Amino acid sequence: EAQVTQNPRYLITVTGKKLTVTCSQNMNHEYMSWYRQDPGLGLRQIYYSMNVEVTDKGDVPEGYKVSRKEKRNFPLILESPSPNQTSLYFCASSVQSPYEQYFGPGTRLTVT
Amino acid sequence: KNEVEQSPQNLTAQEGEFITINCSYSVGISALHWLQQHPGGGIVSLFMLSSGKKKHGRLIATINIQEKHSSLHITASHPRDSAVYICAVSPYRNNNDMRFGAGTRLTVKP
Numbered sequence: 642e643a644q645v646t647q648n649p650r651y652l653i654t655v656t657g658k659k660l661t662v663t664c665s666q667n668m669n670h671e672y673m674s675w676y677r678q679d680p681g682l683g684l685r686q687i688y689y690s691m692n693v694e695v696t697d698k699g700d701v702p703e704g705y706k707v708s709r710k711e712k713r714n715f716p717l718i719l720e721s722p723s724p725n726q727t728s729l730y731f732c733a734s735s736v737q738s739p740y741e742q743y744f745g746p747g748t749r750l751t752v753t
Numbered sequence: 754k755n756e757v758e759q760s761p762q763n764l765t766a767q768e769g770e771f772i773t774i775n776c777s778y779s780v781g782i783s784a785l786h787w788l789q790q791h792p793g794g795g796i797v798s799l800f801m802l803s804s805g806k807k808k809h810g811r812l813i814a815t816i817n818i819q820e821k822h823s824s825l826h827i828t829a830s831h832p833r834d835s836a837v838y839i840c841a842v843s844p845y846r847n848n849n850d851m852r853f854g855a856g857t858r859l860t861v862k863p
Contacts, residue, residue: 674851684839684853691849699850731796739784739843742851744796 643668645745647732653751654722662717662748664732672738673715674699675707677728678747684731690715691738722752756780759840759854766861772827774857776840779821783848787814787825788839790856796839799825830861 645666654660666673674689676699686699690709704726706718715734719726732745758777766772776785787799800807800814802823807814811830816823827834840854 672849674849676851683855684841684851686851689849697849700852729794733796738849739786739801739851741798741801742786743798744788747794747796 643743645732645734645743647730647745647748649748650746651749653753655753656723657721660719660722660750662719662730662732662750664715664717664745665713666715666734666743667713668734668736668743669712670734670736670743671712672736672740672742673709673732673734674738674742675705675715675717676731676733677701677726678731679728687717687730689738722750724752726750727752755854756844756852757840757842757854759838759857761857762855763858764860766830766859768831768861768863770830770861772830772834772859772861774825774838774840774859776823776825776854777821778823778840778842778852780842780852781845782818782821782842783845784843785816785823786841786843786851787823788841790837790839792836799838827859832861832863835860 648663675687688707690696730748733742735742784803811828813826837856839856
């Protein structure tokens, strides 16, 4: 089954404790992207990757890092999480951009 | 001002009604996307279009590039259509970007 998976789905952590949210797709897509969704602000793009080893900043990259060492994986790294990074995070992939995107199920992160 | 504006913010309809959700944008675009987010939170892509009109079942999406406007229509609405519908654009200046509207919350009552 074609899908985008994210782990963990739910995470509660404390300020400053490094964490990684994984994202993996099985569709051989070149393009992958991370978004955060906040009430009143909607979806905003954090980082995207056009292909292996090629990444770029989106609208709200501060406080986040990404890497794309393999085509299927695109982890999101929060080196020192802060409460303002409490949010619902989505990973998505597509053949290229702009094409139809396939979204992961979301990761709800709470930073206390 | 947001680059992508949707209206209405909230919409309540009776089952069977014809529904229209509007999206206006202020930048040149490579493509426009309509997404559906169900109450459980998952997001599904409904349409991607850069011109004209697309139809999938009871859903129709249109776009007018000159007027920078798109509409999503739902014919014969059903309670299972209740969801948040989100318009997003891939700007022409960088089509790897995605800019989102705030979403329209649709409730269809039986």
